[in-house]
Amino acid sequence: MSRGKAASALDLPRPDTLDAGKQQGAYEALRAAILNRQLPAGSRLPSTRSLAERWRVSRGTLETAYERLQEEGYVQRIAGSGTRVCAVIPEHFIAAPRPHHMPRRPVQPDRPYADVQSHVPFVARRPDAGLFDMKAWARCLSRGLLAAGPGALEASHPAGVPELRTQIADYLRRHRGMHCEADEVIVTTGIRHALDLIARTLLNPGDTACVEDPGYPPARRLFELAGAGVQAVPVSADGLDTTQLPDVARLVYVTPAHQAPLGMTLSVSRRLALLDWAARAQAWVVEDDYDSEYNYQSAPLAALKALDSGDRVIYCGSFNKNLFPGLRVGFMVVPKALRRSLLRTLHLTGHSVGASDQLGLVELLGSGAFVRHLRASRQAYLARRDTLLECLGGHGSVTGQQAGLHFVLWLPTGTEEADFCARAASVGLTLQPLGAFCHEARLPPAVIIGYTALTLAQIRYHGRALAALCQ
Known part of the structure; x- marks a missing residue:
């Protein structure tokens, strides 16, 4: 594409949403431009300094918006290359009618694993009811x-x-x-x-x-x-x-x-x-x-x-x-x-x-x-996750730990999931093999590790046992 032909956020007028909330407004304006393909895949966004001058907002506001777009997979930021759109938007999605604001409608009355337990290391997908x-x-x-x-x-x-x-x-x-x-x-x-x-x-x-x-x-x-x-x-x-x-x-x-x-x-x-x-x-x-x-x-x-x-x-x-x-x-x-x-x-x-x-x-x-309970439980679960990862100390590769009530612990190549789970059971650990969730997929050996329904003391004690099994 020749110079000057690529779409640019500098071509976008200052959005009205900035008046309601600058960070959220900037994010929504850029996201909408990507989804509407005003900024197509591969196009380069201007520097935050240039766009800040045009939209009359602080550079920090746009840095936050750009970072959020990157975290959500809309753009990619590469040192020395700038910020480019990486989300691929299907043609049918662009042609579909967009959601629009509607007035709130009044609600009319309408007319005509049972064996899973909490506090068992390391059963997955269980919240800590004690936090409620x-x-x-x-x-x-x-x-x-x-x-x-x-x-x-x-x-x-x-x-x-x-x-x-x-x-x-x-x-x-x-x-x-x-x-x-x-x-x-x-x-x-x-x-x-x-x-x-x-x-x-x-x-x-x-x-x-x-x-x-x-x-x-x-x-x-x-x-x-x-x-x-x-x-x-x-x-x-x-x-x-x-x-x-x-x-x-x-x-x-x-x-x-x-x-x-x-x-x-x-x-x-x-x-x-x-x-x-x-x-x-x-x-x-x-x-x-x-x-x-x-x-x-x-x-x-x-x-x-x-x-x-x-x-x-x-x-x-x-x-x-x-x-x-x-x-x-x-x-x-x-x-x-x-x-x-x-x-x-x-x-x-x-x-x-x-x-x-x-x-x-x-x-x-x-x-x-x-919402207050969600904030408190999120902090508690984060502390428990970090404690367990510290106990593992790099023994075994971990994925999926960025969110949720469990993560995946990948086992050494050649390990049999059933044998590993049996050895874990002998030291008081209940693990779920990844293979139990697969139908046709053939993945390396791994187990699902739940930590949210355990106390920090339980995690430290049983985490050391889990780390020993992975050595």
């Missing part, structure tokens, strides 16, 4: 019930208590970057309940359902129970390999925030490619926002659903991994075309969430206590 303030929860339950009155216990809301759906939608808008409304939310008992509803509603015998490989075993089993043929799609360093998706499929299940179990984040380019594939195949994308609240190095990417201009993503979340496992409250954000059929399935199965827990969560979310 049960006295505060009791007060939330009491206030929620008293505020709602006896009528709330008699009313039937198949999609969930309207006040809770309002709080969930507000949380997702503020913290997961999603454009959603309360009437798009359906309350469930958790991720597996959501997957079961999706499988019962969308899948017919002979349909193809795609899952990550390695991936979350219950998703495969639930899709198979619905009679679907399940296709394993390999995972690479950038997450699900979208080039391996079939031309025809009914749905694909993904864990983009912290891939289960490998722990990588689905890159921006692959997120856009996945949405492009879903639009072309007329398929649904089931997003399990697994571990998104626990990122220890930087702010997490917005949800995949935040990019879903075609309304093809069914977003699934859960409070069970954030508060305590026995809560059994989760939720889905459902495309408009599927809402009626999913509610019909939910009503038929009768598997809805009790009103008292929902009303308690209304108080917990509305008071800000939920």
Whole structure:
């Protein structure tokens, strides 16, 4: 490309969003320019000094915006070469209608591993219920019930208590970057309940359902129970390999925030490619926002659903991994075309969430206590992760430790996972082999290490035993 022909952020007018918040406004303006291909892949951004002069903001503000774009995979910054766009935007995504601001709609009442234990080293995917303030929860339950009155216990809301759906939608808008409304939310008992509803509603015998490989075993089993043929799609360093998706499929299940179990984040380019594939195949994308609240190095990417201009993503979340496992409250954000059929399935199965827990969560979310709990637990889990990594002292390679409730410990070449887990069991350690999450994938030997439900004392004691096994 000849000099002067490449798109430049200097060609962009000063965005109005800068007046509301300079760092966020600059980030959103540059991100939008990339997604709209005003700044196409390979184009070079100006220096932060030049753009700061044009947009009349500080250079530090733009440095922060550039760093965030780099962390999220939109741009690449190379010393001596400047900053260039690296996200690949599919043509179909550019042509799709963009989300636009809509006035808030009032919510109308709707009408017609059981063996996994906490505090066992190093069982994965378990939160520490001891970090949750049960006295505060009791007060939330009491206030929620008293505020709602006896009528709330008699009313039937198949999609969930309207006040809770309002709080969930507000949380997702503020913290997961999603454009959603309360009437798009359906309350469930958790991720597996959501997957079961999706499988019962969308899948017919002979349909193809795609899952990550390695991936979350219950998703495969639930899709198979619905009679679907399940296709394993390999995972690479950038997450699900979208080039391996079939031309025809009914749905694909993904864990983009912290891939289960490998722990990588689905890159921006692959997120856009996945949405492009879903639009072309007329398929649904089931997003399990697994571990998104626990990122220890930087702010997490917005949800995949935040990019879903075609309304093809069914977003699934859960409070069970954030508060305590026995809560059994989760939720889905459902495309408009599927809402009626999913509610019909939910009503038929009768598997809805009790009103008292929902009303308690209304108080917990509305008071800000939920976000405060997330901050406190994130700090506690970070300290536990760092302590365990220090105990390992470089014995074995570790990946996926930047976020979530577990990481992957890769074993020496030639190690048999079953033998390693048996030796670990002899010294009181319960490990999950990576092979148990694989269907067709053949990966080097590794085990999944959970640390969040352990005390620091437990981690130090058992961490030394784990390190000794790796020597």
